Amino acid sequence: MAETTTIVLTVFLIGAGCIIAFMAAIALSSLGKPLPQEEVSRMGYAARRWWARILGGAVVIAFVVSVPWFPYSRAGVLGTEQHYRVVAQQFSFTLPATVPANAPIVFDVTANDVNHGFGIYDPAGKLVAQVQAMPDYVNHLRVDFATPGKYVVRCLEYCGVAHAQMQTSFEVK
Numbered sequence: 001m002a003e004t005t006t007i008v009l010t011v012f013l014i015g016a017g018c019i020i021a022f023m024a025a026i027a028l029s030s031l032g033k034p035l036p037q038e039e040v041s042r043m044g045y046a047a048r049r050w051w052a053r054i055l056g057g058a059v060v061i062a063f064v065v066s067v068p069w070f071p072y073s074r075a076g077v078l079g080t081e082q083h084y085r086v087v088a089q090q091f092s093f094t095l096p097a098t099v100p101a102n103a104p105i106v107f108d109v110t111a112n113d114v115n116h117g118f119g120i121y122d123p124a125g126k127l128v129a130q131v132q133a134m135p136d137y138v139n140h141l142r143v144d145f146a147t148p149g150k151y152v153v154r155c156l157e158y159c160g161v162a163h164a165q166m167q168t169s170f171e172v173k
């Protein structure tokens with residue numbers, strides 16, 4: 001605890017020192033006669049031009065660097081997945097008892113009465129995927145379960161008095 005306090009105090013003092021030094025530098029730089037307005041405008045436009053170039057460059061670099069992570073290369077497996085129908089209704093889910101692990105699958109999610117939420121929790125209790133379950137509409141939720149085990153499904157949208165009890169599970173193997 002004492003160590004944390006020391007770290008926080010050190011970070012605060014260094015940060016405060018930097019801010020004070022920055023303010024002092026600005027105060028010192030503004031000593032003397034004020035600059036003419038044209039000069040201030042010229043400097044302002046120059047700073048803005050450089051800011052636009054730096055930001056524009058950063059956007060282009062971020063775009064180029066992130067190209068390998070675009071999802072288009074994975075489009076090849078689309079259409080080959082197994083589809084599983086999920087129907088939500090007050091206050092239960094109708095869904096398959098088991099789904100395969102390590103294979104891309106698609107849940108076709110709909111509802112019989114009102115809007116529900118279809119939330120999938122992995123064996124460790126972490127939310128891994130979720131989509132809305134709506135009447136007269138099918139949402140396609142694409143998942144690929146790497147870990148076999150028991151997955152809990154919970155309704156994630158308030159749907160009536162027993163909403164809090166609306167949960168079930170399925171097996172991934």
Ligand SMILES: [Cu+2]
Nearest residue numbers: 155157159163
């Ligand atoms: Cu609900």
